[in-house]
Amino acid sequence: MRMFALDYARPAEESEVTATPAYRYDPLLQLNVLDDGRIAARDRALLRELGSTTSTAGSKTHFDD
Amino acid sequence: MDRLDARGVPVVRLDPADLPGAVGLSGEYGQGGLRGTLSAGGRRVGLGALRSVWVRRPGVAGSGAPEASAWLTQEASQALYGMLRGSAARWMNPPEAAYLARHKPWQLRLAQECGLPVPATLITTVPDAARDFARRHRDLVVKPVSGSHPQDPPLVVPTSRVAPDADFDAVALGPTLLQRRVVKSADVRLTAVGDRLLAARKEVSPDAAPEDVDVRFAPSAQAWRAVGVPRSVAAGVRGYLDAARLAYGAFDFAEDAEGTWWFLECNQSGQFAFVELDTGQPITEAVASWLARPGPER
Numbered sequence: 001m002r003m004f005a006l007d008y009a010r011p012a013e014e015s016e017v018t019a020t021p022a023y024r025y026d027p028l029l030q031l032n033v034l035d036d037g038r039i040a041a042r043d044r045a046l047l048r049e050l051g052s053t054t055s056t057a058g059s060k061t062h063f064d065d
Numbered sequence: 066m067d068r069l070d071a072r073g074v075p076v077v078r079l080d081p082a083d084l085p086g087a088v089g090l091s092g093e094y095g096q097g098g099l100r101g102t103l104s105a106g107g108r109r110v111g112l113g114a115l116r117s118v119w120v121r122r123p124g125v126a127g128s129g130a131p132e133a134s135a136w137l138t139q140e141a142s143q144a145l146y147g148m149l150r151g152s153a154a155r156w157m158n159p160p161e162a163a164y165l166a167r168h169k170p171w172q173l174r175l176a177q178e179c180g181l182p183v184p185a186t187l188i189t190t191v192p193d194a195a196r197d198f199a200r201r202h203r204d205l206v207v208k209p210v211s212g213s214h215p216q217d218p219p220l221v222v223p224t225s226r227v228a229p230d231a232d233f234d235a236v237a238l239g240p241t242l243l244q245r246r247v248v249k250s251a252d253v254r255l256t257a258v259g260d261r262l263l264a265a266r267k268e269v270s271p272d273a274a275p276e277d278v279d280v281r282f283a284p285s286a287q288a289w290r291a292v293g294v295p296r297s298v299a300a301g302v303r304g305y306l307d308a309a310r311l312a313y314g315a316f317d318f319a320e321d322a323e324g325t326w327w328f329l330e331c332n333q334s335g336q337f338a339f340v341e342l343d344t345g346q347p348i349t350e351a352v353a354s355w356l357a358r359p360g361p362e363r
Contacts, residue, residue: 001234001235001238002235002238003235003238003239003241004195004207004231004233004235004236004238004239004241005207005208005209005222005239005241005242006215006220006222007231007235008207008222008223008225009214009215009220009221009222010220010221010223011218011219011220011221012214012219012220012221013221027106027107028106028107030066030076030077030078030106030108031066031067031070039067041066041067042067044342047338047342048342
Protein backbone atom coordinates (compact mmCIF):
# COMPACT_ATOMS: atom_id res chain seq x y z
CA MET A 1 0.00 0.00 0.00
CA ARG A 2 1.23 3.54 -0.74
CA MET A 3 -0.07 7.03 -0.05
CA PHE A 4 -3.52 7.52 -1.54
CA ALA A 5 -2.58 10.35 -3.91
CA LEU A 6 0.26 8.32 -5.39
CA ASP A 7 -2.28 6.07 -7.09
CA TYR A 8 -2.83 9.05 -9.39
CA ALA A 9 0.85 9.89 -9.94
CA ARG A 10 2.62 9.63 -13.26
CA PRO A 11 6.29 9.86 -14.24
CA ALA A 12 7.57 13.39 -14.59
CA GLU A 13 8.47 14.49 -18.08
CA GLU A 14 12.10 15.42 -18.22
CA SER A 15 12.41 16.65 -21.78
CA GLU A 16 12.14 20.30 -20.91
CA VAL A 17 14.76 19.96 -18.22
CA THR A 18 17.29 18.05 -20.24
CA ALA A 19 16.96 20.03 -23.46
CA THR A 20 19.76 22.46 -24.19
CA PRO A 21 18.44 25.98 -23.60
CA ALA A 22 18.31 28.24 -26.62
CA TYR A 23 19.53 31.11 -24.48
CA ARG A 24 22.21 31.92 -21.93
CA TYR A 25 22.41 34.24 -19.01
CA ASP A 26 24.39 37.42 -19.67
CA PRO A 27 25.72 38.59 -16.30
CA LEU A 28 26.39 42.10 -17.55
CA LEU A 29 22.91 42.62 -18.91
CA GLN A 30 21.47 40.46 -16.12
CA LEU A 31 19.19 38.97 -18.74
CA ASN A 32 18.88 35.80 -20.76
CA VAL A 33 20.09 36.37 -24.32
CA LEU A 34 19.97 34.40 -27.55
CA ASP A 35 23.05 33.38 -29.50
CA ASP A 36 22.72 36.47 -31.70
CA GLY A 37 22.65 38.71 -28.65
CA ARG A 38 18.97 39.53 -28.71
CA ILE A 39 17.13 39.55 -25.39
CA ALA A 40 15.35 36.24 -25.05
CA ALA A 41 12.32 37.63 -23.24
CA ARG A 42 11.42 39.66 -26.36
CA ASP A 43 11.25 36.59 -28.57
CA ARG A 44 7.60 35.62 -28.36
CA ALA A 45 8.05 32.53 -30.48
CA LEU A 46 10.73 31.27 -28.17
CA LEU A 47 8.63 32.07 -25.14
CA ARG A 48 5.81 30.05 -26.58
CA GLU A 49 8.10 27.20 -27.43
CA LEU A 50 10.04 27.00 -24.19
CA GLY A 51 8.42 28.80 -21.42
CA SER A 52 4.84 29.59 -22.10
CA THR A 53 3.25 26.53 -20.59
CA THR A 54 1.37 26.57 -17.39
CA SER A 55 3.55 25.43 -14.54
CA THR A 56 3.52 21.72 -14.04
CA ALA A 57 4.83 22.20 -10.53
CA GLY A 58 8.14 20.47 -10.84
CA SER A 59 9.00 22.16 -14.06
CA LYS A 60 12.47 23.64 -13.98
CA THR A 61 11.71 26.00 -16.85
CA HIS A 62 10.82 29.51 -15.88
CA PHE A 63 10.74 32.32 -18.32
CA ASP A 64 8.93 35.17 -16.72
CA ASP A 65 11.82 37.57 -16.61
CA MET B 66 14.35 43.08 -15.96
CA ASP B 67 14.00 44.22 -19.54
CA ARG B 68 11.05 46.46 -18.67
CA LEU B 69 12.83 47.97 -15.71
CA ASP B 70 15.89 48.64 -17.87
CA ALA B 71 13.63 50.41 -20.35
CA ARG B 72 12.36 52.64 -17.58
CA GLY B 73 15.88 53.49 -16.51
CA VAL B 74 15.39 51.82 -13.15
CA PRO B 75 18.69 50.43 -11.82
CA VAL B 76 18.43 46.73 -11.03
CA VAL B 77 20.67 44.26 -9.27
CA ARG B 78 19.75 40.69 -10.05
CA LEU B 79 21.16 37.98 -7.83
CA ASP B 80 20.71 34.45 -6.69
CA PRO B 81 20.99 33.99 -2.92
CA ALA B 82 22.75 30.69 -3.68
CA ASP B 83 25.73 32.80 -4.78
CA LEU B 84 26.15 34.40 -1.35
CA PRO B 85 28.98 34.26 -0.44
CA GLY B 86 30.79 34.36 -3.76
CA ALA B 87 29.40 36.23 -6.74
CA VAL B 88 27.08 38.10 -4.41
CA GLY B 89 28.58 40.53 -1.93
CA LEU B 90 26.78 41.87 1.12
CA SER B 91 27.91 44.28 3.76
CA GLY B 92 25.97 46.24 6.36
CA GLU B 93 27.00 48.34 9.33
CA TYR B 94 24.75 49.23 12.22
CA GLY B 95 25.90 52.55 13.61
CA GLN B 96 24.55 55.87 14.82
CA GLY B 97 23.04 56.54 11.45
CA GLY B 98 21.13 53.28 11.52
CA LEU B 99 21.86 50.54 9.02
CA ARG B 100 24.11 51.39 6.11
CA GLY B 101 24.86 48.61 3.72
CA THR B 102 25.46 47.52 0.16
CA LEU B 103 24.57 44.56 -1.94
CA SER B 104 26.49 43.73 -5.09
CA ALA B 105 26.34 41.23 -7.92
CA GLY B 106 27.48 41.11 -11.53
CA GLY B 107 29.44 44.34 -11.19
CA ARG B 108 26.39 46.25 -9.94
CA ARG B 109 25.94 47.63 -6.48
CA VAL B 110 23.03 49.05 -4.55
CA GLY B 111 22.87 50.77 -1.19
CA LEU B 112 20.31 49.23 1.12
CA GLY B 113 18.98 52.69 1.87
CA ALA B 114 18.34 53.31 -1.84
CA LEU B 115 16.54 50.06 -2.43
CA ARG B 116 12.96 50.75 -3.47
CA SER B 117 11.68 47.21 -4.06
CA VAL B 118 12.61 43.55 -4.02
CA TRP B 119 11.16 41.00 -6.43
CA VAL B 120 11.55 37.47 -5.13
CA ARG B 121 11.35 35.01 -7.96
CA ARG B 122 12.15 31.40 -7.09
CA PRO B 123 15.39 32.19 -5.29
CA GLY B 124 18.10 29.61 -4.74
CA VAL B 125 18.92 28.47 -1.25
CA ALA B 126 21.22 31.01 0.34
CA GLY B 127 24.82 29.84 0.45
CA SER B 128 24.13 26.64 -1.43
CA GLY B 129 26.46 27.56 -4.30
CA ALA B 130 29.48 28.12 -2.08
CA PRO B 131 32.41 25.68 -2.31
CA GLU B 132 32.03 24.98 1.42
CA ALA B 133 28.25 24.80 1.41
CA SER B 134 26.65 23.53 4.57
CA ALA B 135 23.39 23.79 6.45
CA TRP B 136 25.04 26.20 8.84
CA LEU B 137 26.33 28.41 6.04
CA THR B 138 22.84 28.46 4.60
CA GLN B 139 21.48 29.65 7.92
CA GLU B 140 24.15 32.31 8.18
CA ALA B 141 23.77 33.52 4.60
CA SER B 142 19.99 33.45 4.74
CA GLN B 143 19.81 35.40 7.98
CA ALA B 144 22.34 37.96 6.77
CA LEU B 145 20.70 38.51 3.39
CA TYR B 146 17.02 38.44 4.25
CA GLY B 147 17.53 40.01 7.64
CA MET B 148 19.33 43.02 6.23
CA LEU B 149 17.08 43.35 3.19
CA ARG B 150 14.05 43.10 5.41
CA GLY B 151 15.54 45.90 7.49
CA SER B 152 15.54 48.20 4.50
CA ALA B 153 12.51 50.27 3.58
CA ALA B 154 12.02 48.38 0.31
CA ARG B 155 8.63 47.08 -0.75
CA TRP B 156 8.55 43.34 -1.39
CA MET B 157 6.85 41.25 -4.00
CA ASN B 158 6.37 39.19 -1.85
CA PRO B 159 7.66 39.48 1.73
CA PRO B 160 9.42 36.17 2.52
CA GLU B 161 7.46 35.50 5.68
CA ALA B 162 4.19 36.19 3.86
CA ALA B 163 5.28 33.95 1.01
CA TYR B 164 6.11 31.16 3.44
CA LEU B 165 2.65 31.17 4.94
CA ALA B 166 0.96 31.71 1.59
CA ARG B 167 2.40 28.46 0.26
CA HIS B 168 0.28 26.45 2.69
CA LYS B 169 -2.73 25.37 0.67
CA PRO B 170 -4.85 24.39 3.66
CA TRP B 171 -4.33 27.91 4.99
CA GLN B 172 -5.25 29.32 1.57
CA LEU B 173 -8.58 27.53 1.60
CA ARG B 174 -9.52 28.93 4.99
CA LEU B 175 -8.44 32.45 4.09
CA ALA B 176 -10.43 32.27 0.87
CA GLN B 177 -13.50 31.26 2.85
CA GLU B 178 -12.98 34.15 5.24
CA CYS B 179 -12.71 36.52 2.30
CA GLY B 180 -15.99 35.35 0.83
CA LEU B 181 -14.58 33.38 -2.08
CA PRO B 182 -16.53 30.17 -2.78
CA VAL B 183 -14.44 27.12 -1.90
CA PRO B 184 -15.49 23.60 -2.97
CA ALA B 185 -16.14 21.23 -0.09
CA THR B 186 -12.72 19.93 0.92
CA LEU B 187 -11.40 17.35 3.34
CA ILE B 188 -7.79 16.95 4.42
CA THR B 189 -7.40 13.84 6.46
CA THR B 190 -5.37 10.87 7.58
CA VAL B 191 -8.52 9.08 8.79
CA PRO B 192 -9.90 6.56 6.29
CA ASP B 193 -13.41 6.64 7.79
CA ALA B 194 -13.51 10.41 7.43
CA ALA B 195 -12.57 10.02 3.76
CA ARG B 196 -15.26 7.40 3.20
CA ASP B 197 -17.88 9.59 4.86
CA PHE B 198 -16.82 12.58 2.75
CA ALA B 199 -16.99 10.45 -0.40
CA ARG B 200 -20.50 9.25 0.50
CA ARG B 201 -21.69 12.82 0.93
CA HIS B 202 -20.02 14.38 -2.09
CA ARG B 203 -19.67 11.38 -4.43
CA ASP B 204 -17.65 12.98 -7.23
CA LEU B 205 -14.23 13.89 -5.83
CA VAL B 206 -10.78 14.95 -6.89
CA VAL B 207 -7.53 14.34 -5.05
CA LYS B 208 -4.53 16.64 -5.12
CA PRO B 209 -1.30 17.11 -3.16
CA VAL B 210 -1.78 19.01 0.09
CA SER B 211 1.46 20.89 -0.49
CA GLY B 212 1.16 21.38 -4.23
CA SER B 213 4.58 19.79 -4.61
CA HIS B 214 5.50 16.50 -6.21
CA PRO B 215 7.62 13.49 -5.23
CA GLN B 216 11.22 13.76 -6.43
CA ASP B 217 12.59 10.29 -5.71
CA PRO B 218 11.71 9.04 -8.22
CA PRO B 219 10.43 12.18 -9.99
CA LEU B 220 6.66 11.97 -10.32
CA VAL B 221 3.86 14.42 -10.91
CA VAL B 222 0.59 14.17 -9.05
CA PRO B 223 -2.00 16.09 -11.06
CA THR B 224 -5.34 17.00 -9.56
CA SER B 225 -7.18 13.80 -10.42
CA ARG B 226 -10.71 12.48 -10.33
CA VAL B 227 -11.04 9.85 -7.62
CA ALA B 228 -12.09 6.47 -8.93
CA PRO B 229 -15.65 5.52 -7.89
CA ASP B 230 -14.43 2.32 -6.27
CA ALA B 231 -11.49 3.94 -4.49
CA ASP B 232 -10.22 2.24 -1.37
CA PHE B 233 -9.51 4.92 1.21
CA ASP B 234 -7.39 2.76 3.54
CA ALA B 235 -4.22 4.37 2.15
CA VAL B 236 -5.35 7.74 3.46
CA ALA B 237 -3.82 6.61 6.74
CA LEU B 238 -0.36 6.68 5.17
CA GLY B 239 -0.29 10.43 4.61
CA PRO B 240 -2.47 13.54 4.71
CA THR B 241 -4.81 13.42 1.73
CA LEU B 242 -6.70 16.32 0.21
CA LEU B 243 -10.06 15.37 -1.24
CA GLN B 244 -12.30 17.97 -2.83
CA ARG B 245 -15.73 17.97 -4.43
CA ARG B 246 -15.16 18.02 -8.19
CA VAL B 247 -16.44 21.21 -9.73
CA VAL B 248 -18.03 20.44 -13.08
CA LYS B 249 -16.34 23.32 -14.76
CA SER B 250 -17.12 25.25 -17.88
CA ALA B 251 -13.80 27.05 -17.76
CA ASP B 252 -10.58 27.50 -15.84
CA VAL B 253 -9.83 31.00 -14.66
CA ARG B 254 -6.42 32.39 -13.82
CA LEU B 255 -6.53 35.72 -12.06
CA THR B 256 -3.17 37.44 -11.73
CA ALA B 257 -3.07 40.09 -9.05
CA VAL B 258 -0.27 42.65 -9.19
CA GLY B 259 -0.63 45.25 -6.47
CA ASP B 260 -4.07 46.75 -7.05
CA ARG B 261 -4.37 45.40 -10.58
CA LEU B 262 -6.43 42.30 -11.20
CA LEU B 263 -5.97 40.65 -14.60
CA ALA B 264 -8.14 37.62 -15.21
CA ALA B 265 -8.07 35.15 -18.06
CA ARG B 266 -10.43 32.33 -18.88
CA LYS B 267 -9.82 29.08 -20.69
CA GLU B 268 -12.96 27.34 -21.80
CA VAL B 269 -13.31 23.63 -21.27
CA SER B 270 -13.78 21.85 -24.57
CA PRO B 271 -17.27 20.39 -24.99
CA ASP B 272 -15.70 17.01 -25.66
CA ALA B 273 -13.36 17.13 -22.67
CA ALA B 274 -13.33 14.02 -20.53
CA PRO B 275 -14.47 14.39 -16.91
CA GLU B 276 -11.13 12.88 -15.94
CA ASP B 277 -9.31 15.88 -17.44
CA VAL B 278 -9.48 17.87 -14.24
CA ASP B 279 -6.11 19.55 -14.11
CA VAL B 280 -5.73 22.33 -16.67
CA ARG B 281 -1.93 21.95 -16.52
CA PHE B 282 -2.14 18.45 -17.91
CA ALA B 283 -5.41 18.35 -19.85
CA PRO B 284 -5.13 18.37 -23.64
CA SER B 285 -6.79 21.53 -24.93
CA ALA B 286 -6.83 23.57 -28.08
CA GLN B 287 -8.47 26.47 -26.29
CA ALA B 288 -6.54 29.67 -25.66
CA TRP B 289 -6.62 31.85 -22.58
CA ARG B 290 -8.80 34.91 -23.14
CA ALA B 291 -9.01 38.03 -21.04
CA VAL B 292 -12.15 38.26 -18.93
CA GLY B 293 -13.58 40.79 -16.52
CA VAL B 294 -13.50 40.10 -12.81
CA PRO B 295 -16.88 39.88 -11.09
CA ARG B 296 -17.20 42.50 -8.36
CA SER B 297 -17.61 39.96 -5.56
CA VAL B 298 -14.53 38.05 -6.69
CA ALA B 299 -12.50 41.25 -6.90
CA ALA B 300 -13.49 42.14 -3.34
CA GLY B 301 -12.60 38.66 -2.13
CA VAL B 302 -9.26 38.63 -3.89
CA ARG B 303 -8.30 42.04 -2.56
CA GLY B 304 -9.27 40.96 0.93
CA TYR B 305 -7.19 37.83 0.50
CA LEU B 306 -4.12 39.77 -0.66
CA ASP B 307 -4.43 42.23 2.20
CA ALA B 308 -4.80 39.50 4.80
CA ALA B 309 -1.95 37.47 3.32
CA ARG B 310 0.20 40.61 2.85
CA LEU B 311 0.89 39.65 -0.74
CA ALA B 312 1.67 42.11 -3.50
CA TYR B 313 1.44 39.39 -6.14
CA GLY B 314 -0.74 36.33 -6.39
CA ALA B 315 -1.85 33.98 -9.16
CA PHE B 316 -5.31 32.73 -8.30
CA ASP B 317 -6.83 29.65 -9.87
CA PHE B 318 -10.59 29.26 -10.07
CA ALA B 319 -12.90 26.71 -11.64
CA GLU B 320 -15.94 28.33 -13.27
CA ASP B 321 -19.10 26.23 -13.14
CA ALA B 322 -22.15 26.27 -15.44
CA GLU B 323 -23.79 28.99 -13.32
CA GLY B 324 -20.76 31.21 -13.74
CA THR B 325 -19.55 30.86 -10.15
CA TRP B 326 -15.79 31.09 -9.73
CA TRP B 327 -14.71 28.43 -7.23
CA PHE B 328 -11.42 29.19 -5.50
CA LEU B 329 -8.86 26.43 -5.97
CA GLU B 330 -5.60 28.01 -4.89
CA CYS B 331 -3.40 31.08 -4.92
CA ASN B 332 0.20 30.63 -5.97
CA GLN B 333 2.18 33.54 -4.56
CA SER B 334 4.85 32.97 -7.23
CA GLY B 335 2.72 31.68 -10.07
CA GLN B 336 3.91 31.98 -13.65
CA PHE B 337 2.23 34.58 -15.81
CA ALA B 338 3.96 34.59 -19.21
CA PHE B 339 1.69 31.87 -20.58
CA VAL B 340 -1.35 34.04 -19.91
CA GLU B 341 0.24 37.20 -21.24
CA LEU B 342 1.23 35.50 -24.49
CA ASP B 343 -2.33 34.34 -25.13
CA THR B 344 -4.23 37.39 -23.94
CA GLY B 345 -1.84 40.29 -24.42
CA GLN B 346 -2.61 41.39 -20.88
CA PRO B 347 0.15 43.69 -19.58
CA ILE B 348 1.14 41.56 -16.59
CA THR B 349 4.89 42.01 -17.04
CA GLU B 350 4.37 45.74 -17.35
CA ALA B 351 2.25 45.75 -14.20
CA VAL B 352 4.97 43.93 -12.27
CA ALA B 353 7.64 46.32 -13.56
CA SER B 354 5.45 49.30 -12.75
CA TRP B 355 4.88 48.10 -9.19
CA LEU B 356 8.59 47.47 -8.67
CA ALA B 357 9.60 50.81 -10.17
CA ARG B 358 7.26 52.87 -8.06
CA PRO B 359 9.20 54.95 -5.59
CA GLY B 360 8.16 55.23 -2.00
CA PRO B 361 8.24 53.20 1.17
CA GLU B 362 6.27 50.07 1.94
CA ARG B 363 2.51 50.68 2.11
